[in-house]
Amino acid sequence: MTKSAVLILLGPPGAGKGTQARMLEEKFGLVQLSTGDLLRAAVAAGTEAGKEAQAVMSAGGLVSDEIVLAILKDRMAEPDTSRGVILDGFPRTAGQAEALDELLEAQGQSIGSAISLDVDDAAMVERVSGRYTCANCGEGYHDSFKQPAVAGVCDKCGSTEFKRRADDNAETVSARLESYHAQTAPLISYYEGKGVLSRVDAMGEIDRVAADLAAIVTQVTA
Numbered sequence: 236m237t238k239s240a241v242l243i244l245l246g247p248p249g250a251g252k253g254t255q256a257r258m259l260e261e262k263f264g265l266v267q268l269s270t271g272d273l274l275r276a277a278v279a280a281g282t283e284a285g286k287e288a289q290a291v292m293s294a295g296g297l298v299s300d301e302i303v304l305a306i307l308k309d310r311m312a313e314p315d316t317s318r319g320v321i322l323d324g325f326p327r328t329a330g331q332a333e334a335l336d337e338l339l340e341a342q343g344q345s346i347g348s349a350i351s352l353d354v355d356d357a358a359m360v361e362r363v364s365g366r367y368t369c370a371n372c373g374e375g376y377h378d379s380f381k382q383p384a385v386a387g388v389c390d391k392c393g394s395t396e397f398k399r400r401a402d403d404n405a406e407t408v409s410a411r412l413e414s415y416h417a418q419t420a421p422l423i424s425y426y427e428g429k430g431v432l433s434r435v436d437a438m439g440e441i442d443r444v445a446a447d448l449a450a451i452v453t454q455v456t457a
């Protein structure tokens with residue numbers, strides 16, 4: 236019997252949060268909740284929040300807590316999240332972490348584990364600038380580290396359309412790394428203090444990292 240869980244994936248751009256969240260979603264039936272994806276959807280939809288977020292995201296900064304929390308709360312209110320969620324890219328500031336604590340307390344839930352994906356900054360620019368995704372289903376690939384089995388065809392849905400993110404260029408990635416170290420890395424100590432921190436060496440191969448994460452999630456959901 237598995238119980239629903241709230242898991243947090245912490246890590247800089249390129250650490251593998253999205254890659255691993257999608258794998259955990261498939262393996263454990265949890266719901267991946269990426270604030271980056273939610274914000275990109277708001278930008279694409281042209282909402283007021285999306286318009287405000289767009290400039291900040293292109294510059295590699297962090298979108299305001301107010302916008303992110305509004306989007307996150309709406310998504311957390313949807314019924315599928317009762318299966319348990321993997322928060323990918325949230326929280327990213329002390330204010331967001333405190334707001335999450337309050338939200339979970341009000342729902343009678345708690346954090347199962349906040350998992351820090353530990354990586355070397357130097358490798359992250361290569362990881363992020365080589366990344367692309369299936370335009371249809373969102374499956375992630377990489378020019379060097381993860382290519383489709385048949386070149387140009389998505390393994391998952393068979394689409395032949397792929398896309399790259401506008402903020403995946405060396406200059407913006409450097410700014411995103413700076414934002415991570417200034418505002419998000421301190422959350423590692425925050426969750427350590429709460430006794431829910433786990434750390435995973437995320438410099439290894441994707442499947443190796445996935446196995447380490449699965450061991451943690453199995454323990455949390457047992």
Ligand code: AP5
Pocket residue numbers: 246247248249250251252253254255269270271272274291292293295296297298299303323324325326327328331362363365366367375376377378380381411437438439440441444
């Ligand atoms: P977001 O979309 O969350 O981007 P990010 O945190 O910069 O993270 P990435 O998506 O770049 O990396 P990832 O860790 O998911 O790595 P991935 O698995 O793709 O946020 C974008 C922007 O939105 C932010 O800059 C900010 O402006 C805004 N935002 C979002 N959330 C916010 C919040 N809470 N508050 C305020 N603003 C917010 O992997 C990267 C590549 O490497 C892939 O190609 C993958 O195949 C490959 N790879 C993965 N793991 C490995 C491995 N172990 N070995 C080799 N290659 C690997």
